[in-house]
Structure formats: structure tokens, C-alpha cells
Amino acid sequence: MKKTPFTFALIFSILYMAYPGWAYEEIEVANGGTIQGKAVLTGKMPYPRIYHLILFPNIDMCAEVDTDDEMNRVLDDFKISPDGGLKDVVVTIEHVDAGKPFNKEPINILSENCKFFPDVNVIRQGETFKVDNVDAVMHNSQVYQKERGKILLNIPIPAEEVSEGKITFKKNFKIMQMICGMHEFMQTWGYRVQNPYYFQTEIDGNYKIDNIPPGEYKVTAWHYLMKRHSRKIKIAAGQTINIDFEFNANKVVRPFYETIKSGRIKKDAVYPGTAKGRELGR
Numbered sequence: 001m002k003k004t005p006f007t008f009a010l011i012f013s014i015l016y017m018a019y020p021g022w023a024y025e026e027i028e029v030a031n032g033g034t035i036q037g038k039a040v041l042t043g044k045m046p047y048p049r050i051y052h053l054i055l056f057p058n059i060d061m062c063a064e065v066d067t068d069d070e071m072n073r074v075l076d077d078f079k080i081s082p083d084g085g086l087k088d089v090v091v092t093i094e095h096v097d098a099g100k101p102f103n104k105e106p107i108n109i110l111s112e113n114c115k116f117f118p119d120v121n122v123i124r125q126g127e128t129f130k131v132d133n134v135d136a137v138m139h140n141s142q143v144y145q146k147e148r149g150k151i152l153l154n155i156p157i158p159a160e161e162v163s164e165g166k167i168t169f170k171k172n173f174k175i176m177q178m179i180c181g182m183h184e185f186m187q188t189w190g191y192r193v194q195n196p197y198y199f200q201t202e203i204d205g206n207y208k209i210d211n212i213p214p215g216e217y218k219v220t221a222w223h224y225l226m227k228r229h230s231r232k233i234k235i236a237a238g239q240t241i242n243i244d245f246e247f248n249a250n251k252v253v254r255p256f257y258e259t260i261k262s263g264r265i266k267k268d269a270v271y272p273g274t275a276k277g278r279e280l281g282r
Helices: 014-018
Strands: 009-011 033-042 049-052 072-075 090-094 107-111 120-124 128-133 139-145 150-157 161-168 175-180 187-193 198-200 206-212 215-222 229-235 240-242 245-248
Touching: 033 229, 090 187, 090 206, 107 120, 120 198, 128 150, 150 161, 198 206, 229 245
Parallel strands: 009 161, 033 240, 033 245, 107 128, 120 187
Antiparallel strands: 033 206, 049 072, 090 198, 090 215, 128 161, 139 150, 139 175, 175 187, 215 229
């Protein structure tokens, strides 16, 4: 596939370059500690977001995935296991200045059938990522700084080409969201990590972070439609600490333009995948 370099940056402050506390040092960790646990969703399953495909271009292509019988694109934001385990929760340990090697997998976002894959990405400060658009149409996407809600960049993603980008966050900002301007339901999220002590949950909701240097830290769990949960811990050499994070389904944080009043949430919506879908609820 043809590769077109397209370098862009989320530059929130040039002060970042002069801030010394961001440097992470790789050292040998002897008899490190471990934190483990589970992220769960409690309460009734939140309603999915829907987008009426008739209002957007390329309806035939976009209807190939995650579409119900009424030609609505359905966004299943909360993927859970039978026992409530929650997928795509990013658990991080903050304020670890030195520790195990920071060997992070590169970010590769796939754009196919008017959908970005994956839903959530873990991002390192200053990291370059790729967007591989296999669709036969161009997607003109915007990058938002989620904490402020403002558009930072317009990003053209040419048809059947690969684009590249680089992300640089301001000191205390961690969340980004990329949305296609032509297809509003095309969304992917990113959460910044400062060190290798993080874990992104699978469908079972379980996480485990090991080889932690002894010390006092803050552990944070984040889901893109929930408020962050944080705990302070003090971990000793060889110690294992169990911490579970419960996300209340009644406290979903949605942008105003995606509320029930605006038609973005459909109370009787069904999940895509079968002729009738399946009813919501647990």
C-alpha cells in the first residue's frame, strides 16, 4: 500500500521541552512489587450511541459493520464479560520516574468500513503513530483535546494510503479523541502514559502490573466515557496489592451533543450482529 508521510503534532505547550520531570529512566528492578485486580461495570448496561447512516455519505460502505436493522451505526462503548469485567480500561501507575524498560508496542490505527480500529490506544509522550485507511474514500478527521473539548487539528486521511502523526501533550493533559468530520461515528481515543507501568484491560476486565520499584504511587483507572478512578498506594519489595475498580453505569459522562435529547442515545437500541440484535441489560 502506498505510504504518504503526513506529520502533525498536538502541540499544547512548548514548555514541555523544558520540563525535566517528564524524563523516565530505565533501571534494573530487583524484587519489584505487583498490583493486580479487576475493572468492572456495575448497574444496568448503558444505552449505546446511535448514528443515522442516512445522514452521512458512503452509506453502503459504512453499513457493512455495527449497523442495526434501521440503518443506524451502533457504538458499543461498554464491552463487558458475564461477570461485569470491563474492556478497554487503562490502568496506570503515576509518578514512577525510574523502573523497567519502556518497550511499548507502536500505535497502528486501521480505518475500514468507516470505522477506526481499535477503540482505545495507549500513547507515549511524543510518540509517532500510523493511520492505515483501506477505505476507497478519504476521511477528513479532527483531533480533539478531550479535557478542553476544542478541535486542535484537521487531519486528511487519503483513500487507500497510510498517514503518520506525532502526539505531544501539555504537562497535565492525557486524553485525545480523533473523529472523522464526514462520519461522526468514526471515533478512536487515546490515553497518555508516562512510564511502562500500565495495562489495558481485555473483555474479562483483569489487569496485572509487575516489577514495580518500592515506593508510594497513584494508581488510576480510566474509561473514555467515565470519570477516572484513583487510589494512592505504598508498595514494598516483593509485595502484591489487589485493587479493583468499579465503574457505575449510572455515571456515564457523555458530551452534550450525544445525549438522549439530541437523539444520539436510543433507549430501545440493540447491538448489531444479528437480524434482531439483542436487548440491552444485564
